[in-house]
Amino acid sequence: MRRIAHGIDRFSDISGKSVAWSALALVIIQFAIVVMRYVFGVSSIFVQESLLYLFATLYMLGAAYTLRHNGHVRVDIFYRGAKARWKAWVDLFGVLLLLLPMCFMVWSTGWGYVAASWAVHEGSRETSGIQAVYLLKTETLIFAAMVALQGVALGLHSLLVLIGRETPSTEQAPRL
Numbered sequence: 001m002r003r004i005a006h007g008i009d010r011f012s013d014i015s016g017k018s019v020a021w022s023a024l025a026l027v028i029i030q031f032a033i034v035v036m037r038y039v040f041g042v043s044s045i046f047v048q049e050s051l052l053y054l055f056a057t058l059y060m061l062g063a064a065y066t067l068r069h070n071g072h073v074r075v076d077i078f079y080r081g082a083k084a085r086w087k088a089w090v091d092l093f094g095v096l097l098l099l100l101p102m103c104f105m106v107w108s109t110g111w112g113y114v115a116a117s118w119a120v121h122e123g124s125r126e127t128s129g130i131q132a133v134y135l136l137k138t139e140t141l142i143f144a145a146m147v148a149l150q151g152v153a154l155g156l157h158s159l160l161v162l163i164g165r166e167t168p169s170t171e172q173a174p175r176l
Contacts, residue, residue, distance in 0.1 A: 001156050002166060008153035009068055015146065016065020022058045026051060045126045053136055060139040064146035067154065070169075084161060084168035092158040095151045103148035110140040 029051055036042045066072055079090055114137045116122075123131030160166035 005156035060143035
């Protein structure tokens with residue numbers, strides 16, 4: 001169990017750190033858009049749409065990394081001052097009763113939209129836009145799968161804490 005959980009953690013770390021570079025690309029492209037528009041009087045729908053694609057990639061593919069490092073917002077009513085075993089129970093039930101069903105719902109409801117988009121190679125409504133909306137929609141399924149996978153790792157870590165085979169993590173979200 002521990003090996004599986006740590007393997008999923010490593011995958012989330014690698015994917016999260018990789019996709020974090022899209023934040024830098026977002027800043028550079030936004031700066032370029034402003035310069036192009038207000039200095040040169042030129043605009044590009046393709047470049048503007050690239051911001052949407054990069055932001056979606058950052059958000060969707062970075063969610064599992066954020067979950068791995070406890071970076072998501074929590075309702076701290078029961079969790080903040082609790083002991084490690086109670087936190088492990090809360091995490092385990094949260095994964096089983098909330099996170100995994102939500103991921104399943106996103107996957108199952110999104111599958112038809114993504115399949116239809118791929119069937120017609122859906123593109124931008126603008127002729128000069130990015131003609132790959134089907135790839136953007138696919139990120140919804142990747143998001144659900146990666147968050148569910150990291151949820152399994154969180155559940156396994158919680159279970160290992162409960163049975164006394166792992167010490168609780170005090171890790172906080174790293175600053176990038």
